[in-house]
Amino acid sequence: MIGLTHYLVLSAILFSIGVVGVIRRKNLLMLFFATEIMLNAANVAFAAISSYYNDLSGQMFAFFIVAIAASEVAVGLGLLILLYKKYGTLDLDHYTMLKG
Amino acid sequence: MDGYIIGTIIKAVLILAIISALAGFGTYIERKVLAFMQRRLGPMHVGPYGLLQLVADGIKLFTKEDFIPSGANRLIFMIAPMITAATAFIALAAVPMLPEFTLFGVTVRPIVADINIGILFVLGMMAAGLYGPLLAGMAQDNKWGLLGAARTAIQFLSYEVVTGLSILAPIMIVGSLSLIDFNNYQSGGIGDWLIWKQPLAFILFLIAGFAETNRTPFDLLEHEAEVVSGYATEYSGMRWGMFFIGEYTNMITIGFLASLVFLGGFNSWGFLPGGIAIILKVSFFFFLMLWVRASWPHIRPDQLMWLCWKVLMPLAVINVTLTGLVMMF
Amino acid sequence: METFAFYLFAILITGLFAVTVMSRNLLYAMTSLAAGMVLISGLFFILGADFLGVVQLIVYVGAVMALYAFGMMFFDATGVIKEKNGSPFLVFLLGGMTAVLLVVIFAAPVIGHNVPSLYPPVAGADNPHAVGLVLFTKYLVPFEVAAVMLLVAMIAGIILAGKKMERSISKIDDSELETSGGKDDE
Amino acid sequence: MSLEQFKNRNVGTQNYRMLDLEPTPETGWGRFKRVAKRAVKLELFTGLKVTFREMIKALFGGEMHTVKYPFEKLPISPRYRAIHEMKRLLESGHYRCIGCGLCEKICISDCIRMDTRYDENQRKEVSEYTINFGRCIFCGYCAEVCPELAIVHGGRYETASEQRASYALFEDMLTPLDKLAEQKEYPGFGWISPDADEKIKKTPLAY
Structure with missing residues (x-):
């Protein structure tokens, strides 16, 4: 039988995958993807806790996370498009103008 | 429990078979109706009245050479048509097709999964269906495909908003998301149909449905005169056939949704039993799509966006607000 | 049945997200991420959070990922990404340590067995009703704040990405195009 | 449809009708008024009505306009430019081509090879003449330039075949000897126009 722990471990693994992505990738779009993975992992944990503790607060937080992801994509994609128009690349290593 | 699973599997297979056959038959009907409206004969020579044309088409689609362009992303190119077909059929899972009937002493409910959020599930699955054309256009190494994919993204994303908002007002009146509840709400004859309470929502839903199924006033995704065939430029054979089946299945789904939500669903209609009534309604919507295709020219992409964001969406929001005010007082 | 569904979904989601993180091809990454999100909505359905599952389908899969895909068309992103990885060993060490740490934390016996349920679902109401009741009473202020945040994000997105939107290319005179030829190509 | 209708090229004598279109409104208020007027007059449904009427007429009135193509064919215009034909001299039956090579020279898609x-009488003789119909765009320049009216465009438009090389040889295009009596002069490209006499002006000799 599947218990809360199963879902939490799954969520932790997914979150770690997101962390690996954030550390490893240099492409800005891939960083956004990794962020989405982490948000989704949190969603899974929230929904599981909400279901097993019989409390709707978890689902509420999941809804707000979805809203945050939606606004993140709106602003972030606009910024990415601007950056790409300006530098012609999305590679983080190229954005080094603040380096002394 | 086992009986339930077996019953569900049987229902799913039946719906898959019947609807894909109907989708094939729909191409024949479309050709015939369009031909008559243009004073032509349409397919005539394969079988009586050209009825076997769809068999011939099927043979042609299956035996046609299936090639993948050398610059394309092979894997994505291959799975994109399956996404279209699969999401179209999954969306049908939450749609009740016919009223309950008894067969060999077993009461059959012709719905694969009666979930209490049925209508949102259908809309969500049709929203996920946009990945078919989108990925197909991006995976093939073709400018027309990319343009088609860009148009897919803007058209489907924009009109999902209108579909959702227009159907929100009926949801508020009925107070449930289950399509069966919608049907039961309108069980009292023609006077109970939701179209009389929500005419604006019905029109908005119909327009958005045309856009979501890529039908003619809004068939920007694969309009031959502008983008060769849009997302389907490089597709041939059975992969292209899957796009086709998905599109026709979506047409049938929109027809069922419109009949169930606004036109009284499968309640018996006068002397007509409910099953025949809903088939008539869906057939009418199917015919309406062909009729409109024969009559109206299609519009430019900027007009499409103008229509969605400056006309339909404000109207939908006003409709929802008015419905809320009327229900409150 | 539920066990089987959970393990199927869990393995598929993990694999798909791993593909997202590891793939050198943006198209593969986007596709597998979207597929993973669809499967996560399946997890929500198993957990009984029907409405959350549908929101995941419509908002995440239907809108957010589609927007990313639309954005990818601006970036010429169908090819292979070249990126330099400084020290893959360090990455996997850090990632692995995070994973181990999180799993240990979550798998450890949680001291939450007697946590009182703050907003239990209303008896007799199905999931959308219960969610609506809680969302519009206890969480009304956060809901409004989220709405304002979405509005702000929408305006910001339009302003960032939509420069020169009022300029219609089809309404420019041909003579003007000829005289200013090449100037627009920045 | 008869051939006369094809031949009638006097644009303006046909029964055309000018549509009384109002000018496109420039201001926002004008546009709104137009939208409102069209909505009230239900102009969209006029289109639906027309197509439905046509369908009823076609189904029950028998007003079908289909030409069952392989079984019945419409006449084509005399100036239609399909597969080339090589003509023969009517008196001797010898082919008209004098091998001047003008058609090869003028061909803009570079598809004619000759x-x-x-020959033994020290006359020029065509030993090889091919047209690559994979490249030909049927522009008609070869027929126009030919001084002997030897190469013309015929009316054979059904050109599906197993091989690309079909129709492409000199002998295939040449009028068969036994059909010489039926050889029709070509009134289209390259042929002098019927009113050529009026168009010719006398060269002024007195300067």
């Missing part, structure tokens, strides 16, 4: 040699 080879000539002197």
Whole structure:
């Protein structure tokens, strides 16, 4: 039988995958993807806790996370498009103008 | 429990078979109706009245050479048509097709999964269906495909908003998301149909449905005169056939949704039993799509966006607000 | 049945997200991420959070990922990404340590067995009703704040990405195009 | 449809009708008024009505306009430019081509190849003549330039075949000897126009 722990471990693994992505990738779009993975992992944990503790607060937080992801994509994609128009690349290593 | 699973599997297979056959038959009907409206004969020579044309088409689609362009992303190119077909059929899972009937002493409910959020599930699955054309256009190494994919993204994303908002007002009146509840709400004859309470929502839903199924006033995704065939430029054979089946299945789904939500669903209609009534309604919507295709020219992409964001969406929001005010007082 | 569904979904989601993180091809990454999100909505359905599952389908899969895909068309992103990885060993060490740490934390016996349920679902109401009741009473202020945040994000997105939107290319005179030829190509 | 309708090229004598279109409104208020007027007059449904009426007429009135193509064919215009034909001299039956090579020279898609040699009478003789119909765009320049009216465009438009090389040889295009009596002069490209006499002006000799 599947218990809360199963879902939490799954969520932790997914979150770690997101962390690996954030550390490893240099492409800005891939960083956004990794962020989405982490948000989704949190969603899974929230929904599981909400279901097993019989409390709707978890689902509420999941809804707000979805809203945050939606606004993140709106602003972030606009910024990415601007950056790409300006530098012609999305590679983080190229954005080094603040380096002394 | 086992009986339930077996019953569900049987229902799913039946719906898959019947609807894909109907989708094939729909191409024949479309050709015939369009031909008559243009004073032509349409397919005539394969079988009586050209009825076997769809068999011939099927043979042609299956035996046609299936090639993948050398610059394309092979894997994505291959799975994109399956996404279209699969999401179209999954969306049908939450749609009740016919009223309950008894067969060999077993009461059959012709719905694969009666979930209490049925209508949102259908809309969500049709929203996920946009990945078919989108990925197909991006995976093939073709400018027309990319343009088609860009148009897919803007058209489907924009009109999902209108579909959702227009159907929100009926949801508020009925107070449930289950399509069966919608049907039961309108069980009292023609006077109970939701179209009389929500005419604006019905029109908005119909327009958005045309856009979501890529039908003619809004068939920007694969309009031959502008983008060769849009997302389907490089597709041939059975992969292209899957796009086709998905599109026709979506047409049938929109027809069922419109009949169930606004036109009284499968309640018996006068002397007509409910099953025949809903088939008539869906057939009418199917015919309406062909009729409109024969009559109206299609519009430019900027007009499409103008229509969605400056006309339909404000109207939908006003409709929802008015419905809320009327229900409150 | 539920066990089987959970393990199927869990393995598929993990694999798909791993593909997202590891793939050198943006198209593969986007596709597998979207597929993973669809499967996560399946997890929500198993957990009984029907409405959350549908929101995941419509908002995440239907809108957010589609927007990313639309954005990818601006970036010429169908090819292979070249990126330099400084020290893959360090990455996997850090990632692995995070994973181990999180799993240990979550798998450890949680001291939450007697946590009182703050907003239990209303008896007799199905999931959308219960969610609506809680969302519009206890969480009304956060809901409004989220709405304002979405509005702000929408305006910001339009302003960032939509420069020169009022300029219609089809309404420019041909003579003007000829005289200013090449100037627009920045 | 009869051939006369094809031949009638006097634009303006046909029964055309000018549509009384109002000018496109420039201001926002004008546009709104137009939208409102069209919505009230239900102009969209006029289109639906027309197509439905046509369908009823076609189904029950028998007003079908289909030409069952392989079984019945419409006449084509005399100036239609399909597969080339090589003509023969009516008196001797010899082919008209004198091997001047003008058609090869003028061909803009570079699809005509010809080879000539002197025969025993020291006359130029065409030894090889091919047209690559994979490249030909049927522009009609070869027929226009030919001084002997030897190469013309015929009316054979059904050109599906197993091989690309079909129709492409000199012998395939040449009028068969036994059909010489039926050879029709070509009134289209390259042929002098019927009113050529009126168009010719006398060269002024007195300067």
